[in-house]
Amino acid sequence: MSxxxxxxxxxxxxxxxxEDEVQRLAADLIIQPDAVAVIVRDKKGKFHxxxxxxxxxxxxxxxxxWGLLFGLLFFIPLFGMALGAGLGALMGKIEKSGVDKAFQQQVRNMLEPGTSALFLVVEKITTDKAVKALSHFGGTVLKSSLSEDTERELQEALHGAEAA
Structure with missing residues (x-):
């Protein structure tokens, strides 16, 4: 489970x-991230x-x-993706996944203008070492589980049934 x-x-x-520290921790096998994203909301409210x-x-x-998740969370299209019928269905899958409404709302509330957030999809982590390495950055931690079934469903939706 991720x-x-x-x-x-x-x-x-x-x-x-x-994020730079996470990459160092990944090289040392302390964190094994599947995916990492940084989102910045500048003082004018624009997302980067x-x-x-x-x-x-x-x-x-x-x-x-990430594009679909951030589109769902912040109503912003990323990477030039438009929401066609297929992407709309995938957005529904992400919304119904382990990313529950409370988590979504907490993330929205956390990213006010002039702030930033680090997002990770992590399957394996040496918690004590990771916490020690990242604790000096401070921050507010939010977490949501993605079950194996949810991950498989998302992969299938992204790339068709052969991705399973």
Whole structure:
């Protein structure tokens, strides 16, 4: 089972610094992220997204996942994606997944203008070492579980049934 983790920061730059630390922790196998994204909401309220994702079994398109998730959370299209009928159905799957309404609302509330957040999809983590390494950045941690069934369904929706 994977966890979707969002860590919110009270400024626009800390999430990117924390992402650098996550990449170091990944190299040391302390955190094994499937996907990492940083989202910044500037003082004018505009969102800026940076992603860094690793290939996973079944060829899941994490870039598309982030785009759809952030579209759902913040009503912003990413990577030039338009919401056609197929993408609308996929948005419904994400909305019905382990990303519950309370988590969605908490993330929306956390990302006020002038703030940033680090998003991770993590399957394996050495918790004590990761917490120690990331604790000096501060932040507010939100977490939502993605069951194996949910991950499979999302992969199938992103790439068809052969992704299972």
């Amino acid at each position: 966890e979707l983790v969002a860590i919110g920061y009270p400024d626009e730059s800390t999430a990117a610094l924390a 997204v940076t992603t860094n994702h690793h290939a996973v079994a079944g060829g899941a398109s994490w870039g598309m996942f």
